[in-house]
Amino acid sequence: MASCAASQTSFLLQRSASSSYAPASSSLFLAARSSSPLPSLHLSSASTASFPLRAAEGRKGECGSMACAASSTELVVEKPVETREQPVITKEEGLMLFEDMVLGRSFEDMCAQMYYRGKMFGFVHLYNGQEAVSTGFIKYLKEGDYVCSTYRDHVHALSKGVSARAVMSELFGKATGVCRGQGGSMHMFSKEHGLLGGFAFIGEGIPVALGAAFKTKYEKEVLKNDKADAVTVAFFGDGTCNNGQFFECLNMAALWKLPIIFVVENNLWAIGMSHYRSTSDPEIWKKGPAFGMPGVHVDGMDVLKVREVALESIARARRGEGPTLVECETYRFRGHSLADPDELRKPAEKAHYAARDPIVALKNYLLEHKLADEAELKSIQKKIDDLVEDAVDFADASPLPPRSQLLENVFADPKGFGIGPDGKYRCEDPSFTAGTAQV
Known part of the structure; x- marks a missing residue:
């Protein structure tokens, strides 16, 4: 440790192999140690044992740029495991989360039907399995906050408040779509809802998100607008994290302490290449400390764990304490797109993650803690089914864009x-x- 520079920040994650939805005070503790006071994140509920351990274990004697070996007592004091009977969310909050996740899943399932029936064209990338990430972050943003998405953007748009009718119509290429039929599946945009767009090329949206965060900083510090406190969340996948824009934007965000959260939806497979074969260090969260910002790894199949990280990182950004890099380890249940036969992933791997369905996990939590009963949850499912059916009917009956629209917005x-x-x-x-x- 003596050879490690005093200005370096060491991060250590302590996790317990607890059951899903562990008590908030016990299973993850992230500590930051730095000569320049970088605010520590004290986050709970890390991944369960099914995910690779995200700790600095096995590095005794090493002294990498940001992963200096240290005894656990120098970085973290383990908390005793506590048993807490009280749920970590209220009934109202739990039903809100459940409804948003069910909406995302049902909407995407309907998209698959409509695609194979010839109602949609081009590439369509579905979000099934990753709902806990979108819901866990976006539902805790304020109205004036910004979201920057990827080509897997339908559910981000829905979570941000864009109507199912507007999203489905856009997928149908109709004039009533959120972009009047000119964006399609990969390019949802809504100024009204702070949705800065879906982007087809990986990494393309991160600089846009950085610009939105800079705008907030400029308004507050240069234009002296005390009400300017918008937070920007940039979503992108594991395949993006070796791209130049990713590193450049991490550097600028940390340099200027911008109110932005970089959320990696690490579904382990990018397109068809395993994450563990495509990067020299698969622990993406470590790249945050390398640029002077907290890096957090969380179980992206658990909406309550994502929620807790989201609340802390959003509050931190809004206080003016700068960016956070969050790696949400999740899994997509379908192929890369609806044109992908999904033959590269092993059936056992897919079955393993299917058994950790985030919607089923939340449902069980709500029932076990008596926050809802089966009738209430079935009522929500029926409400969402009707909403999605209405969206399809609306999109199908909507007009195509006129030819005069061809050169608009160019x-x-x-x-x-x-x-x-x-x-x-x-x-x-x-x-x-x-x-x-x-x-």
Whole structure:
């Protein structure tokens, strides 16, 4: 330890192989030690034993840049395991979480049906299995906060408040969609809801999220707007975490102490490459301390554990204490997209994670703690089924975008390109698309 630089920050995760939804005070304790006071995160409920241990074990004698070996007493004081009978959430909060997760799952299941029936075109990437991440973070944001998504963005949009009708219509390519049919599956955007977009290329959305966080910082410190306290959450996958934008944005966020949370939805497989084969150090959360911000690993199949990390990191960002990197280890139940036969993953692996379904886990928690009964949960499921069916009917009956919309939202001022001398869009002239395929 003597050779480790005093300015370096050492992080140690202590976890217990407790049952799902362990008491909040016992199973995860993250401590930060630094000569420059970096606020410590005291987070509970780490992953269960089914996930690889995220501790600095086995590194005695090593002194990497941010993973200096140390005795546990130098970094953390273990808390005794406590048994707490009281649930960590209220009934109202539990039902809110359950409803949002069920909405995400039911919506995506319906998307699969509609895709195979020819109602959707192009690539469609579903979110099944990862609902605890979206719900656990987004439902604890304020109205003015921002979310930046990926190509797996339908459920992020729903959690942020975009209506099921608007999302389904967008997937159908209809004029009533959230982007009037011009965005499709991978490019949901809603200024009204603070949804900064879905992005098809990995890492593409992280700089956009960084810009939104910088905007908040600028408004507060330069324009002296005391009400500017928006928090930005950037979602991306494990396949993004070796991209240049990821590292550049971590550096800038830490340098300027921006109010942003980097949420890695580590579903272990990127597209078709195992996470453990594609990166030199699969523990993504360690990359946070390397840039001077807390790095946290959490069980992304457990909405209550994600919730606890979200509450702490959101509050930290809103207090002006800077960014956090959160690795949510989760799993997608379907292939990379609906065009993916999903032949690379072993059936035993898929069965293992299917048995840890986050919605089933929350349902069992609500029942065991008497926060809800079967009738209430079935009522929520029926409500969501009706909502999704209505969204399909609405999207199916909605009109296609007019041809005059082709050049809208392409240029800030389309005059001289999209608009002819008569003031009308050139695309309305039959000769404009002569010789091209009819849409």
